[in-house]
Amino acid sequence: MADWLAGDCTTIALCWRLARRDGVTIGLTSHDRDIEVDGLVYRAAPGMTPSAIERSAGLDADSMDVSGALTSTAITEADLLAGRWDGADVAILAVDWSAPGETVSLGGGTIGAVETRNGALTAELRGASALLERPVVETTSPDCRAELGDARCRVAMAGRRRFARVVSADAEVLTLNAPEPSADAYGHGRLRWFGGGNCGLEDAVARSDGATVTLRAPPRFDPVGALVELSEGCDKRLATCAGRFGNAVNFRGEPYLPGIDLLTRYPGG
Known part of the structure; x- marks a missing residue:
């Protein structure tokens, strides 16, 4: 633990480092003045307040909320509603604002649900363990589960x-x-x-x-x-894959697999 956290009078400021998927990175801090840490200037946003930060060693998904006023010109309501910040990586750290050279990591994750109301925002931050909630095995489907041009589809997108x-x-x-x-x-x-x-x-x-x-x-x-x-797109049907792209060998679906309606059939039906 950093020595400046154990003093009688602490000078702690919370900082948020946000990196969008398009490469735009900004920093915000709860301090009343800008702080520079590792070459990134964290702009003062005193209205930003986090909920309780809970960290565990288990497999339960970690999450927290950050709420505050839309005071930063780098984060506008229009950009939030447009989805520019969806899935952005967030790192939360504590720094000594009197000498911001050493930091203590408090957590991180990605931006989940975002709610704006009356000029204020509430953003959910989902930790890395939230990825464990995703399914690990694909379900069968009559349509192709690959995306046109990806590593499983293998259709060359040059010229498309x-x-x-x-x-x-x-x-x-x-x-x-x-x-x-x-x-x-x-x-x-x-x-x-x-x-x-x-x-x-x-x-x-x-x-x-x-x-x-x-x-x-x-x-x-x-x-x-x-x-x-x-x-160009694909409707993910086998006929389109074979006729339009000549790629039936890489079709990632089961168009002829019987569905659960087979259980309701009867002889002669």
Whole structure:
């Protein structure tokens, strides 16, 4: 334990290091002045208060909440609602604000559920042991469980990603300046934003038709004029895998496996 924690008058400040998935990293501290630790400046955010931090050696998922006012310009309500901070890595540490050279790690994890209300936020931080709650064995399914182009699918994505610019938008329907190469080529695919207010975000494509694409949800910000990257998609059916991609050998599904409805059948039914 650090000596400065055992003194009669402690000078403890809590710090949060947040690293988004797109590489943006910021630091916040409960102190009333900025603190620099290991080359990163932790901006003063006195309104940020954590719940009780509980650490254990068991297998139960560790979690805590951090609440406070949206006082930092680096974390805005619009970015939170847009999902820019979803899954961001968080490290919580205690420092001596009078001489911030030595730190004590209090925990870490990723940002889970985020709630904003009346200019204040509450974010759930989920520890590393929360990963143990995920299923470890895949369930069977008639559709393919691989993603188009990943290590299990093995379809080469070279030539299946194209850039275009958004000409107009009507809710979730976008009109582009370049038509699709084939019918519904981008259906079930992904759209990445390279400009405008949505820059850095991704959206799922429901279907495409000519020069229009229909997203599964409307864009968070005005998309007109933005540059986008479109990746072809797959509806994960065996017929599509074999006919369109010639990749049935890597199909990761069980289309002919009998389902539980087999139990309800009767002779001659």
